[in-house]
Amino acid sequence: xxxxxxxxxxxxxxxxxxxxxxxxxxxxxxxxxxxxxxxxxxxxxxxxxxxxxxxxxxxxxxxxxxxxxxxxxxxxxxxxxxxxxxxxxxxxxxxxxxxxxxxxxxxxxxxxxxxxxxxxxxxxxxxxxxxxxxxxxxxxxxxxxxxxxxxxxxxxxxxxxxxxxxxxxxxxxxxxxxxxxxxxxxxxxxxxxxxxxxxxxxxxxxxxxxxxxxxxxxxxxxxxxxxxxxxxxxxxxxxxxxxxxxxxxxxxxxxxxxxxxxxxxxxxxxxxxxxxxxxxxxxxxxxxxxxxxxxxxxxxxxxxxxxxxx
Amino acid sequence: xxxxxxxxxxxxxxxxxxxxxxxxxxxxxxxxxxxxxxxxxxxxxxxxxxxxxxxxxxxxxxxxxxxxxxxxxxxxxxxxxxxxxxxxxxxxxxxxxxxxxxxxxxxxxxxxxxxxxxxxxxxxxxxxxxxxxxxxxxxxxxxxxxxxxxxxxxxxxxxxxxxxxxxxxxxxxxxxxxxxxxxxxxxxxxxxxxxxxxxxxxxxxxxxxxxxxxxxxxxxxxxxxxxxxxxxxxxxxxxxxxxxxxxxxxxxxxxxxxxxxxxxxxxxxxxxx
Numbered sequence: 411x412x413x414x415x416x417x418x419x420x421x422x423x424x425x426x427x428x429x430x431x432x433x434x435x436x437x438x439x440x441x442x443x444x445x446x447x448x449x450x451x452x453x454x455x456x457x458x459x460x461x462x463x464x465x466x467x468x469x470x471x472x473x474x475x476x477x478x479x480x481x482x483x484x485x486x487x488x489x490x491x492x493x494x495x496x497x498x499x500x501x502x503x504x505x506x507x508x509x510x511x512x513x514x515x516x517x518x519x520x521x522x523x524x525x526x527x528x529x530x531x532x533x534x535x536x537x538x539x540x541x542x543x544x545x546x547x548x549x550x551x552x553x554x555x556x557x558x559x560x561x562x563x564x565x566x567x568x569x570x571x572x573x574x575x576x577x578x579x580x581x582x583x584x585x586x587x588x589x590x591x592x593x594x595x596x597x598x599x600x601x602x603x604x605x606x607x608x609x610x611x612x613x614x615x616x617x618x619x620x621x622x623x624x625x626x627x628x629x630x631x632x633x634x635x636x637x638x639x640x641x642x643x644x645x646x647x648x649x650x651x652x653x654x655x656x657x658x659x660x661x662x663x664x665x666x667x668x669x670x671x672x673x674x675x676x677x678x679x680x681x682x683x684x685x686x687x688x689x690x691x692x693x694x695x696x697x698x699x700x701x702x703x704x705x706x707x708x709x710x711x712x713x714x715x716x717x718x719x720x
Numbered sequence: 721x722x723x724x725x726x727x728x729x730x731x732x733x734x735x736x737x738x739x740x741x742x743x744x745x746x747x748x749x750x751x752x753x754x755x756x757x758x759x760x761x762x763x764x765x766x767x768x769x770x771x772x773x774x775x776x777x778x779x780x781x782x783x784x785x786x787x788x789x790x791x792x793x794x795x796x797x798x799x800x801x802x803x804x805x806x807x808x809x810x811x812x813x814x815x816x817x818x819x820x821x822x823x824x825x826x827x828x829x830x831x832x833x834x835x836x837x838x839x840x841x842x843x844x845x846x847x848x849x850x851x852x853x854x855x856x857x858x859x860x861x862x863x864x865x866x867x868x869x870x871x872x873x874x875x876x877x878x879x880x881x882x883x884x885x886x887x888x889x890x891x892x893x894x895x896x897x898x899x900x901x902x903x904x905x906x907x908x909x910x911x912x913x914x915x916x917x918x919x920x921x922x923x924x925x926x927x928x929x930x931x932x933x934x935x936x937x938x939x940x941x942x943x944x945x946x947x948x949x950x951x952x953x954x955x956x957x958x959x960x961x962x963x964x965x966x967x968x969x970x971x972x973x974x975x976x977x978x979x980x981x982x983x984x985x986x987x988x989x990x991x992x993x
Contacts, residue, residue: 424897428816431808431897435868436824442865443831446839446846453841507738510731523979524739530975530982532926534943535964538950539745542752542957548762550744595742603983656835659928663947677929680837685933690841697837708833716826 447701454694461688472695480577482696484671485679487578488586489703492675493654495590496597500650501643503594504601509631512609522606526599533596537663540592564588564665567672585665585672593660597653601646608642609635648711655703676700753777753962760958780962786938787945788966791925794856794941798863799920803913805864806871811905813872814879815887816897825876832869836929847934856939859931863924871916874988878912879905911981918978919985922971942967 457468476482507525511518528536543549544563551560564585572581612635620630658677667674667682676696684693748765756773813825843862844853852858882905890900931941940948946967949960975982 425816425818427897428812428818432812435805435809435828435872438865439828439831439868442839442843443834446842447834449842450838450840503738507735510735515731515735521735521739524742526979526983527972527975528742529986530922530971531968532928532943532971534926534928534947535968536745538946538960538964539749541950542762542765543745543748545762548765552766595745600986603986607987652833656837658837659943662928663950677835677837681929681933684841693837694841697835697840700835701838704833704835708830712826712829712833716822 450694450697453691454698456691456694458690458694459688459692463690468691472691473699475692476695476699478577481667481671481674481679482676483576483578484583485674485676487580488583488671488673489655489675491582492586492590492593492657493651495587496593496654497647497650499590499594500597500601501646503598504646505605505636505639505643507598507602508605508609509635512606522602525602528596529599529603531596533657533660534663536592536596537660537665540588540595541664544588544591564668564673567669569672583672585668589661589665589673592664593654593657596660597650600649604642604646605639608639612638644711648707651707652704655707656700749961749965752958753780753965755958757956757958760956776956776958776962777966779956779959780966783949783959784942784945784963784966787940787942790856790939791941791943791970794859794863795921795924798860798867798924799917801860801864802867802871802920803916805868806875806916807906807909807913808901809868809872810875810877810879811901813876815882815884815900815905825872828872829869831866832873836866840929840933844933854935854937854939856935859934859939859941862930862934863920863927866930867920867924871920874916874919874985875909875912877988878909878915882908914978915981915985915988918974918981919988921974922982922985925971 452465454472455468455470456465458464459472507521511521515521541564545551546560546562546565549563551563554560562584566584568584569579570582570584572579574580616634617630620634621627625633656677657675658681661673661675661678662681665673667678676699680693680696680700683689683696751768752760752765753776754772754774755769756771756775759769759773809828813821847853847858847862852861886904887900890904895903925941926943927941928943928947931944932947935941935944946960946963949955949963
């Protein structure tokens with residue numbers, strides 16, 4: 411209360427300058443983020459599926475088309491499994507490696523750097539290289555033949571446990587696993603860094619106390635350490651989910667859509683239909699669906715974090 | 721104790737195996753890029769070159785050189801501008817909070833997570849209308865704007881650690897808003913600038929979606945040109961691998977030299993910081 415009165419008393423020149431500092435950025439975000447999203451939404455309800463703009467109202471037709479479209483249904487299926495495998499693997503590997511190297515292991519910084527450096531690379535470079543490494547005729551298959559297995563990687567058109575659903579066969583597209591491997595190679599460093607920072611934040615006394623209470627080393631991890639990593643896991647899941655839902659460059663550089671669209675994702679479909687096919691309204695509809703999918707994860711996360719600040 | 725030794729041994733076996741898998745792409749890039757074209761084939765991709773040949777590098781440099789320069793022309797001003805704006809926003813949002821500033825900050829942050837596909841069509845229309853489509857300046861503008869949420873977040877978290885009492889003391893001494901920013905905040909946030917600059921440099925250098933949709937031909941950054949190498953009729957794998965290495969080199973060097981700061985940026989990007 412007292413603070414309020416004080417604030418009202420003098421809107422000092424400093425406060426005006428503070429607002430002026432912030433104003434350009436607010437304006438830019440308002441126009442380029444929110445204004446443009448609104449405009450994309452508007453385009454998605456239009457008939458602009460030609461080179462020249464046509465903003466006549468098309469109702470939901472672009473969305474209805476997409477949900478009955480073989481390619482888009484395949485995209486949603488692929489994105490679902492890509493996201494699940496990608497997040498699962500990044501968390502297990504990141505936490506696993508973090509636990510292995512956290513305790514002053516000799517060569518800790520070398521290992522950390524080996525697992526982290528792919529984070530500094532572009533998804534395009536990753537895609538170009540992994541396209542080779544997972545080439546079914548050579549690549550890793552060169553070594554896997556010792557074990558008598560020769561996966562087809564991203565050229566595999568099989569859908570595991572598939573059943574007819576809508577226009578597509580719903581199930582796990584085997585080819586997407588190859589893309590998951592490349593993405594995991596690149597992003598494991600992120601969860602590793604997060605978990606390492608988290609593990610280092612646990613006071614030694616806490617583990618010591620658990621040990622004094624008779625907990626084995628394994629129990630210390632299971633009952634004390636890993637539960638304390640929960641907030642970090644939430645952050646990793648959210649960040650990885652939003653990367654996975656909007657992924658474009660890795661798939662575009664590594665495999666493209668694949669036969670029967672087994673490695674296609676909404677990001678690639680949006681790009682091709684909009685900028686190669688001039689179906690702007692359809693591309694806008696895909697983009698809005700992508701945005702809504704990301705928002706499901708991000709909006710609660712941001713809301714929760716904001717409350718946590720107060 | 722013996723069990724302890726065995727578990728340490730197993731730990732190392734596991735880590736070394738993982739490390740080898742993680743490094744195998746690097747090995748393939750290196751050996752392939754050092755082979756002459758007639759020695760490059762998928763069947764011998766794991767074999768060492770019989771003689772070391774740098775011609776693929778000179779060819780990659782010839783093809784990608786102009787695009788590497790484009791990337792530098794893009795990344796340097798974009799990084800500088802977005803760091804500066806981020807510092808200004810972070811200063812206000814941490815030390816000059818006002819009613820609604822927290823909500824405003826959250827509303828800004830959302831912009832960091834959106835799939836850029838959802839703003840791409842209007843963005844291109846807009847850039848066309850102001851004559852910045854297919855130009856590096858257009859890409860700079862784009863990266864500065866969409867970099868605002870992350871740079872603001874990073875500086876806000878950084879400035880939150882500077883004690884408020886310091887600001888109050890300066891105010892009592894008669895320092896103004898700008899004076900505090902110039903003489904206290906900026907000098908105290910050199911590390912912050914390094915972290916933000918490295919983060920933006922890496923991200924903008926590696927970015928592909930904006931680059932491929934906003935520019936064509938002459939003004940394309942290196943990642944688009946690299947992707948185009950594999951799209952050409954005959955793929956010269958040795959040149960492509962040399963190109964991949966060339967394109968990755970600047971960010972890789974930054975990581976090797978300033979890795980500590982890169983990781984700080986990585987962690988700061990997870991909102992809480």
